[in-house]
Amino acid sequence: MKQHLLTALAASLALGACSKPEPIDRNETGTLADGDALFPADQSYMDEYPIEVGAGGTIVAEMRSDEFDTYLHIVGPGNDPHEQNDDISSDDTNSRVELTAPTRGTYRVIANALYSPSDCQAEGSGEPTCTFGGNYTLSIKVTYPEG
Secondary structure (H helix, E strand, C coil): CHHHHHHHHHHHHHHHHHCCCCCEEEEEEEEECCCCEECCCCCCEEEEEEEEECCCCEEEEEEECCCCCEEEEEECHHHCEEEEECCCECCECCEEEEEECCCCEEEEEEEEECCCHHHHCCCCCCCCCCCCCEEEEEEEEEECCCC
């Protein structure tokens, strides 16, 4: 009896390991400000959104703000950078990234600003010369091919 239960449990675990995660349709609001984590490359503010994605899943993330120039990244398992985007177009400073996941794992969508506080230091007046944070909205969708 124990052997049958162990065999059934092993088969169940193997099936779970092969199945793809559910599609994701997630909407977030956030604020980039003092106290947030800092992006290693330039010390700009960032918020992270981890998602579980199966191989072949298409991740589409879009970040919008009326307060600052957005920047989006997708980082894959093993901390591998995959996609990044500053501006959707020459007249739209919001950001959009799309990636078909090459492997199953935890991907991180990183909501970021184009500028860091040190990029915006004014000489003399002390007033910032650019905007490096504020409120934003973020849409994250993951879809899978049918079949």
